[in-house]
Amino acid sequence: MSLAPHVATLGRGPGRSRSLSRAEAADAMAAMLSGEAAPEAIGALLMLLRMKGETADEIAGLAEAAQAACPVLPFAALDWPSYAAGRTRGLPWFLLSARLVAEAGYPVILHGWNGSEAAVRAHLAAAGIPVADPAGVQVALARGGIVYLPLEQLHPALFSLLSLRSVLGLRSCINTVCRMLNPAGATASVQGVFHPSYRLVQADAAGLLGWGALTVIKGGGGEFERHPGKAVAGFGLRDGRGFERAFPAALAEVVRLSEGPSAGTTLGGLWDGTTPDPFAEAVVIGTAALALDTLGVPAPDGRARALWAARGTGRGVAA
Secondary structure (H helix, E strand, C coil): CCCHHHHHHHHCCCCCCCCCCHHHHHHHHHHHHHCCCCHHHHHHHHHHHHHHCCCHHHHHHHHHHHHHCCCCCCCCCEEEEECCCCCCCCCCCHHHHHHHHHHCCCCEEEEECCCCCCCCHHHCCCCCCCECCHHHHHHHHHHHCEEEEEHHHHCHHHHHHHCCHHHHCCCCHHHHHHHCCCCCCCCEEEEEECCCCHHHHHHHHHHHCCCCEEEEEECHHHCCCCCCCCCEEEEEEECCEEEEEEECCCCCCCCCCCCCCCCCCCHHHHHHCCCCCHHHHHHHHHHHHHHHHHCCCCCHHHHHHHHHHCCCCCCCCCC
């Protein structure tokens, strides 16, 4: 499979080049995933897209083809991608938020790759979230309603494309495609971005793909994680229609996420109450509330607080 026609479309020069259509982008992704495309052409295509700036049609086509090459997974209510390249802003508190959503009765699939630093994966056990390959997802969801899928096991070919960052020296549209992968075809997705300009592109691409619900925020370190001391703008979809809303700050305290929690506070300690911390709790509850809002849960802020109070007791069944 050749990428040459698509490289030519993007790179003909001023006045002659154009963006790819959704169908062309899907064809290009299929070629890149096939293992038959020339590596030079893959690099050229990815960097041309980066220089031009990806359109929603391109992201939709690329993501559509990537998802088609995924293994079939069991149902999940919420898709939670995590691809912030390891530059976290302290501990990944959002993992506890995802666990709260699962305790409410909404199956959650997290998937991702955060670089060799393992800044997120190193804390999955402390957050009580199991890691599985595609064959083990069903068992993990049946046990706790939540699972983390490493991208290199979920989609090795896409992982290879993502790993080209170390060769090219720059991120590419593959980072966005991974966030848009939604491997289980969940009805709702939550996504964090580092660069605000991507919020609308991802929201528009989700609309083209026929998604029902999505919330995209500029989150802590690029993850879907809400800073409780700042207002946050949410973009995405509700009932398949465009959505934009400002969520107010929950705390008056404005500090960096890495500086808010007290020293010694851990994910496991926050969950079981041995290292309580008001700031970290506000991060977890606020992030969970945004996820519940995406799922269409009424009064999500109050629901998230109630779930936190009842965490680990088995009393967080969805209404």
